[in-house]
Amino acid sequence: MAAVAVLATAVAGCGGEAPDAVRVGLMPTITHGPALIALEDEFTPGLAGLPVDEQVFASGPEEVSALLSGSLDAAYIGPGPYVLAEGRAPGRLRLLAGVVNGGQAFVARPGTGIVDARDLAGRRVAVPAHGNTQDLTLRLLLDRAGLRASDQGGDVEVVPVKNAALVEAFRQGVVDAALAPAPFGELLTARGLAAPVPAMDRTIAEWEIPATVLVATEEFARANPAATLALVRASARAVARADAAPRAVARAFNDLLDESTGTRLDGGVLLKALDGTHASTAVARGAMARMVRAAEGAGYAGGPVAPAALVPRAG
Amino acid sequence: MSTAAGGAGAAGGRAVRASRGARAAAIGFLRRSWFVLLILLVWWLVTAAGWVDPYKLPSPGDVLGTLGTLLTERALLVDLGATLLRLVEGWAIGVVAGVLLGILTGGSRVLEDGIRPVIAGLQAVPTIAFLPLAILWFGFNGTAVLAITAFGTFKPMALATYGAMHQISPTLLMAGRALGARGLFLQRTLVFPAIVPSLVTGLKMGWSFAWRALMAAEIVVTGAAGLGGVLELGREIGAIDVVMAVILVILVVGIATEQLVFARLERWVNRRWGLVGAR
Numbered sequence: 001m002a003a004v005a006v007l008a009t010a011v012a013g014c015g016g017e018a019p020d021a022v023r024v025g026l027m028p029t030i031t032h033g034p035a036l037i038a039l040e041d042e043f044t045p046g047l048a049g050l051p052v053d054e055q056v057f058a059s060g061p062e063e064v065s066a067l068l069s070g071s072l073d074a075a076y077i078g079p080g081p082y083v084l085a086e087g088r089a090p091g092r093l094r095l096l097a098g099v100v101n102g103g104q105a106f107v108a109r110p111g112t113g114i115v116d117a118r119d120l121a122g123r124r125v126a127v128p129a130h131g132n133t134q135d136l137t138l139r140l141l142l143d144r145a146g147l148r149a150s151d152q153g154g155d156v157e158v159v160p161v162k163n164a165a166l167v168e169a170f171r172q173g174v175v176d177a178a179l180a181p182a183p184f185g186e187l188l189t190a191r192g193l194a195a196p197v198p199a200m201d202r203t204i205a206e207w208e209i210p211a212t213v214l215v216a217t218e219e220f221a222r223a224n225p226a227a228t229l230a231l232v233r234a235s236a237r238a239v240a241r242a243d244a245a246p247r248a249v250a251r252a253f254n255d256l257l258d259e260s261t262g263t264r265l266d267g268g269v270l271l272k273a274l275d276g277t278h279a280s281t282a283v284a285r286g287a288m289a290r291m292v293r294a295a296e297g298a299g300y301a302g303g304p305v306a307p308a309a310l311v312p313r314a315g
Numbered sequence: 316m317s318t319a320a321g322g323a324g325a326a327g328g329r330a331v332r333a334s335r336g337a338r339a340a341a342i343g344f345l346r347r348s349w350f351v352l353l354i355l356l357v358w359w360l361v362t363a364a365g366w367v368d369p370y371k372l373p374s375p376g377d378v379l380g381t382l383g384t385l386l387t388e389r390a391l392l393v394d395l396g397a398t399l400l401r402l403v404e405g406w407a408i409g410v411v412a413g414v415l416l417g418i419l420t421g422g423s424r425v426l427e428d429g430i431r432p433v434i435a436g437l438q439a440v441p442t443i444a445f446l447p448l449a450i451l452w453f454g455f456n457g458t459a460v461l462a463i464t465a466f467g468t469f470k471p472m473a474l475a476t477y478g479a480m481h482q483i484s485p486t487l488l489m490a491g492r493a494l495g496a497r498g499l500f501l502q503r504t505l506v507f508p509a510i511v512p513s514l515v516t517g518l519k520m521g522w523s524f525a526w527r528a529l530m531a532a533e534i535v536v537t538g539a540a541g542l543g544g545v546l547e548l549g550r551e552i553g554a555i556d557v558v559m560a561v562i563l564v565i566l567v568v569g570i571a572t573e574q575l576v577f578a579r580l581e582r583w584v585n586r587r588w589g590l591v592g593a594r
Contacts, residue, residue, distance in 0.1 A: 061551045068370055068553075081553070088553050089370040131552035151389070160547070162535070165455065174455040299388075300552040 019220070021053040022227055025063045025075035028056055028256050029163075030182045030273050031103035031211035033249030035076040038238035040252055047234060048226035056260070060132055067217050068092055073224075074216035074231055078133035078181075079283075082215055083291045086309045088302035094221045096214045096232050097312045098283040099239055102276050103211030104134055105185025106141075106201055107194035108177040109170060116199050117145035126161040126169060126178035134179040135160070136294035137209055141179075141200060143297065152298060170194055181211065183265065183273030190269050201276070208284040209291070211277060213312075232314040236281050243279035246271060283312050373556040382560040385545065395564060397457075397540040398529065405461050406525040409468025410518060416469075417476020418502070418510075427477075434473050442467040442524070443531040450536070457539045460532040467528025468521040475517025479510035515584050519577050526569070 024043070026035040043052035055072065057063045060081030066072040068089055076099055085093050108114035114123065120142065127135040138158060139149060148154025161169045163184050169175050170193040178185065178194070188194035214235050221228045242249050250270040258264050288310035295301040345352075355375055361367055362374035369377070385391040416434070420426045442463055449459040449466075483506060491505040533543020542561055549557030584590070 059551075061553060064553050068368075084552050089368075092370070129551045130548045160551070161455070165450070165535075168450060169455050172454050300554075302554060 019050060019073065019224065019227075021051045022047050022220075022224075022231060023053045023055060023071070023073045024231070025055045025057050025066055025072045025077070027058065027060070027063070027076070028253070028260060030249065030253050030270060031100045031277060032076050033246075033253060033274070033277070034099050034235065034238040034242040034279050035212070036252035036256060037242050037248060038235055042234040042238045047230035048224070050224075050227050056256075059129055061129065064093075067215070070217075070219075072217070073220040074214065074228075076212050077215055079210045079213055079288060079291050080131055080133035080136045080295070082213060083136075083288065083295055083305055083310075084131050084300055084302075086305045087292075087295060087300075090303065090306065090309070092218055093215045093309075094218050095283065095288075095309060095312050096216055096221075096228070096314055097235060097239075097281045098210055099212040099214055099235065099279065099281070100242075101208055101210050101278045101280055101282075101284075101287075102205060103182045103273075104137060104179055104204060104209075105182060105189075105273075105276060106177065106179050106197045106204070107185045107188050108197050109173065109175075109193070110195050112176045114177050114197055116197075117141045117147065117203075120145070120156045120177065121147055122155050123176040124157040124159050124174070126159050126166060126175040126180070128163055128181060129160050131295065131298070131300045133209065133211065133291070134181060136291050136298070136300075137204060137207075138179045139294045139298055140207070140290055141203060143294070144203070149298070167191065167193065182277060183270055186269050186273040186276075187265070190266065190272075205276075207287055207290060209287045210283055213283060229314055239279045239281050246274040249274060249279075281312075283310075285310055370553075371555065373559065377556050378559045378563065381554075381556040382563060385557065385560055389545070390540075391542075391545065391561075391564070394540045394542050394545050395568070398533065398542040399568070401457065401461050401464055401533075401541065402525055402529055405464025405529060406468045406522055408461075408465040409525065410472050410521055412465070413469045413472025413474075413517070413521065414476045414514065417473045418480060418506070420473070421477045421480025422502070422506075431477060434470060434477075438470050438474065442470070442528040443535075446532055446535055449532075455536060457536070457541075460529065460536050460539070460541070463532040464525050464529040468525040471524050472517050472521040475513060475520060476510065479513030479517070480506070482513060483509045512584050512588050512590060515577075515581055518580075522572070522577070526565070530565075 024035075024039075026032045026039070039052070039054050043054070046052065055066070057066065057075075060078045063072065063075045063077050064081045064085045067075055068085065074096070082093065082095065112123070113119060125138060127138055129135065135158060139152075142148060142154070142156055147156050149156050149158045151158070159169075159175055161175065161178070163181065166178060166180060166184050167188065170178070170188055177197070178188070179200075180188065185194070185196070189196055214232070216228055216231070247267075250267055253270060254264045254267070289307075292301065292305045292310070295305075358372075359375050362369065362372060373381075382391075416430065420430050420434075445466060446459065446463055449462045453459040453462050487505065487509065488501075491501055496505055530543045530546065533539075533541040534547045542565065546558060546561045549555070549561065
């Protein structure tokens with residue numbers, strides 16, 4: 001079987017036909033709001049004559065796997081998975097533009113007395129996944145407070161808890177706090193299971209860490225410069241619309257949720273979550289460098305990330 | 316003179332025997348490991364020639380290097396120990412529950428009619444589908460993982476035991492009853508010994524199902540130490556070398572368990588019960 005896998009991998013590496021669609025990945029989260037809007041309208045006419053084939057993923061690492069295996073041409077993705085991919089497969093992806101900044105909230109269980117990063121010593125803190133944007137941001141917060149995660153020899157236990165399991169983890173008291181992507185922090189707060197920690201949210205906001213960026217495979221961007229440019233422009237229009245009309249983002253998010261799970265989230269919670277986000281095509285270089293530093297500190301980075309990879313480049 | 320010649324002859328004989336022993340050992344080693352060596356060779360060739368993207372398939376050397384790093388820097392042995400402990404505990408619970416239910420359903424028409432179709436139907440449901448339920452009942456912790464592992468073992472074990480009960484020769488049962496064996500005495504002295512060979516197959520099957528359930532559950536409930544958590548870490552950070560190193564560890568544990576435990580148990584049962592296939 002292993003021999004078959006080796007051969008299959010070798011054969012899968014061969015390719016190179018002209019695309020018949022631009023395959024764009026995204027995740028069903030509120031921080032991918034501009035992507036949702038773009039899918040509704042901006043991508044409809046196609047990109048440089050190519051239709052858009054959207055694919056929904058559950059997590060950033062899955063999107064990276066799809067990009068690097070040739071199943072996707074571009075994706076809306078968190079900066080965490082992007083810098084990890086750059087460390088492990090340098091030059092295979094290209095950062096095209098920013099999409100949303102902010103979009104993560106630090107919340108703690110009521111009664112834990114957590115008001116600052118220094119209070120996290122000896123605590124269990126949830127993040128959605130190892131190496132994702134929240135995990136890396138949390139490590140930056142710990143570093144600033146002079147603390148370290150238990151897997152780096154410290155006493156703060158960083159526990160990966162999938163977003164869908166976060167409510168149950170708080171209800172059972174399995175974790176003391178969480179750095180959650182929007183709208184899950186706001187959802188926990190609305191249900192009385194957690195309270196915001198404003199000091200941490202302020203620090204994160206100062207760092208201007210993106211929640212979502214737009215990337216493409218280098219192979220696709222080189223072979224299809226017109227489609228790549230059209231993608232960046234369509235995305236920029238969607239970003240501007242999302243920034244001007246958060247209600248449209250909330251509606252698009254709920255429509256996608258309804259389509260995939262048959263449920264809708266409270267509009268108030270979504271708008272509250274959108275308050276903490278800022279749709280923008282700009283990517284703060286310092287924020288990306290911080291992500292790289294956190295990934296290296298955690299031992300996640302497979303290799304160095306070139307500074308040029310942290311600057312958006314459409315053409 | 317003759318003594319010296321005799322001594323030299325004996326020493327020569329020992330050398331020849333040692334040489335033959337070494338040759339036999341080498342041949343035995345090759346016979347058991349030729350397939351593994353072939354895979355390693357193909358893997359090394361494909362990666363050394365640059366035919367595949369190293370991100371998708373790292374070289375054997377890289378994977379071994381990562382394994383060394385995981386052992387020294389990330390305490391992989393602690394994860395392995397935690398996983399094995401859960402595996403043995405979950406498997407043991409599943410075996411006891413499965414054998415008991417299998418014997419009960421195999422020995423009672425009422426229980427058989429009511430319970431067996433449900434157990435057989437549950438076989439079609441992946442054990443991991445019950446994880447959300449286990450998390451609600453037992454918490455987002457190792458107990459939920461243990462419960463899933465036990466449940467994963469329980470289903471094949473119950474069916475294997477039930478099947479074994481139905482393969483007991485009616486003549487044997489009639490003879491036992493004619494000699495006055497009844498109730499628990501009949502179960503202990505005739506039924507249980509008769510189903511042992513099939514139970515060994517069930518134990519092996521239960522072990523492999525337990526592994527699958529355990530890994531799937533540990534991947535989701537990643538708070539506690541365990542190989543599943545390391546596997547998920549590798550996936551999440553895109554480190555295929557970490558994923559392959561963990562797979563390698565699981566493979567080695569699987570081969571060791573088969574060779575050191577189940578193969579020996581099977582040979583012993585085959586000899587003890589006078590069955591064929593005891594090569």
